[in-house]
Amino acid sequence: MSTQPLGFAGPADEGQVLGARLKEAREYIGLKQEQVATHLGIPRTGVSDIEKGKRSVSAIELKKLAHLYQRPVQFFTGDEPAVPADVAFLARTASALSDGDRQELQRFAEFLQAKSKG
Amino acid sequence: MTRQQDRISILRGMKAALGLLHDLGLDREGKRVQRVDVFDSIDRTGAALMFKPMEKLLGAFMKQSGMAGIILNTERPLGMQRFTAAHELGHLILQHDPHADDDGILRRGPIADGRAFRLVPPEEREADAFASYFLLPPHLIAAQMEVQGWGPEHFSSPENVYQASLRFGTSFSGAVYGLEREKVIGAGLRQQLLKTRPQSLKLGLLDGQPLPNPRRSDVWHLTEKDEGAVVEAGRDDLFLLRLREDTGAGYVWTFDELWDAGFVILKDGREPVPEGQIGAPTVRRILAQAERPLAETLRLKECRPWDPEDDPHTLTLHCRTATSDEAGLFERQRLERLAAP
Numbered sequence: 192m193s194t195q196p197l198g199f200a201g202p203a204d205e206g207q208v209l210g211a212r213l214k215e216a217r218e219y220i221g222l223k224q225e226q227v228a229t230h231l232g233i234p235r236t237g238v239s240d241i242e243k244g245k246r247s248v249s250a251i252e253l254k255k256l257a258h259l260y261q262r263p264v265q266f267f268t269g270d271e272p273a274v275p276a277d278v279a280f281l282a283r284t285a286s287a288l289s290d291g292d293r294q295e296l297q298r299f300a301e302f303l304q305a306k307s308k309g
Numbered sequence: 310m311t312r313q314q315d316r317i318s319i320l321r322g323m324k325a326a327l328g329l330l331h332d333l334g335l336d337r338e339g340k341r342v343q344r345v346d347v348f349d350s351i352d353r354t355g356a357a358l359m360f361k362p363m364e365k366l367l368g369a370f371m372k373q374s375g376m377a378g379i380i381l382n383t384e385r386p387l388g389m390q391r392f393t394a395a396h397e398l399g400h401l402i403l404q405h406d407p408h409a410d411d412d413g414i415l416r417r418g419p420i421a422d423g424r425a426f427r428l429v430p431p432e433e434r435e436a437d438a439f440a441s442y443f444l445l446p447p448h449l450i451a452a453q454m455e456v457q458g459w460g461p462e463h464f465s466s467p468e469n470v471y472q473a474s475l476r477f478g479t480s481f482s483g484a485v486y487g488l489e490r491e492k493v494i495g496a497g498l499r500q501q502l503l504k505t506r507p508q509s510l511k512l513g514l515l516d517g518q519p520l521p522n523p524r525r526s527d528v529w530h531l532t533e534k535d536e537g538a539v540v541e542a543g544r545d546d547l548f549l550l551r552l553r554e555d556t557g558a559g560y561v562w563t564f565d566e567l568w569d570a571g572f573v574i575l576k577d578g579r580e581p582v583p584e585g586q587i588g589a590p591t592v593r594r595i596l597a598q599a600e601r602p603l604a605e606t607l608r609l610k611e612c613r614p615w616d617p618e619d620d621p622h623t624l625t626l627h628c629r630t631a632t633s634d635e636a637g638l639f640e641r642q643r644l645e646r647l648a649a650p
Contacts, residue, residue: 281369308374
């Protein structure tokens with residue numbers, strides 16, 4: 192196990208960070224690894240390896256993936272994806288906004304923000 | 310909020326709904342009798358449509374950097390999701406601010422004028438009215454009543470209201486409110502109908518057959534009157550086909566098409582002919598369930614087995630499975646970029 196604190200990932204972990212972001216973006220919109228693999232023309236294990244940071248992603252593949260996941264390339268490669276304003280203001284419109292629901296709205300706000308640039 | 314303001318809100322919502330139906334061509338001949346495809350309509354406005362499991366919220370309309378989006382809770386039945394979708398589409402079309410909605414939106418009738426509504430902000434009233442008119446425009450109620458041969462008196466039976474709601478693509482209560490709005494039924498009958506539990510209506514059609522998921526699945530009672538209907542069904546729905554069969558003249562319904570389309574037949578029988586009517590048509594009664602997602606046009610045939618092409622009667626149904634419990638982006642929005650090179 193790495194003893195490095197979170198948020199200070201060195202260059203060796205960049206592939207893992209990228210892979211994790213790609214996995215999250217794929218799962219968020221509900222695509223399967225298999226569908227993505229077919230789209231890229233690579234074996235299904237290729238997508239799995241990319242998401243685990245075991246296989247590097249070519250620039251062309253990354254461009255295709257960003258388009259597929261409806262986000263800008265920088266969303267995956269940037270240090271910090273742009274975070275939209277807090278959605279807490281929506282709390283006043285619904286009588287009870289649970290923490291879970293608020294997080295779901297926050298993720299959707301992030302998706303819309305990224306999609307507007309993707 | 311005063312009655313006058315309330316009326317203005319309802320009128321604004323109604324006008325926007327009927328205007329959008331017109332712009333999308335959903336009020337034309339041929340479309341008038343079909344339930345309004347609200348998810349497709351959202352897609353056509355260019356907004357992102359997301360389905361996610363949530364706790365208390367039914368849905369929300371949001372906007373970020375000019376990108377509009379609607380999110381819906383997959384943990385709710387399809388009729389409720391469609392109503393929420395229409396309510397959020399109302400916020401979008403009426404250019405309201407972003408809004409999150411819980412089940413408060415279900416407890417308000419679209420037109421009922423009472424003290425409780427004074428507490429509802431005008432934008433909510435507009436979105437409520439929009440949803441009501443968009444999902445259930447007057448022409449859809451009128452057209453469905455015509456093809457089914459229903460008069461106002463038929464809606465004193467909750468069974469008919471339930472079957473109407475499936476064809477409208479609304480919840481049971483949504484259909485009740487819509488019928489009251491169009492003055493097909495009165496406030497007294499509305500109150501009485503709303504006491505009915507749709508679950509008991511579903512089980513009543515099944516003759517003891519278990520229903521896989523009583524809260525979410527529906528039972529479609531289909532007859533010859535549904536010729537050409539769009540049957541947008543949930544994955545666990547059951548289909549009770551009751552079709553007149555001219556057995557005296559040797560005609561029988563064949564259901565090979567059902568098998569081919571992915572249905573399994575759970576029960577097959579004929580209803581007893583009343584005494585003294587020997588040779589009269591019988592009613593064939595089939596209970597079927599889909600084994601896989603449907604996306605087909607079914608053409609069932611009643612013919613004489615020895616001469617199948619001689620004057621067969623047919624029943625055409627456009628069957629489609631609505632996957633309302635799958636999380637992720639609306640299917641078309643998810644797949645459109647997969648298809649592109």
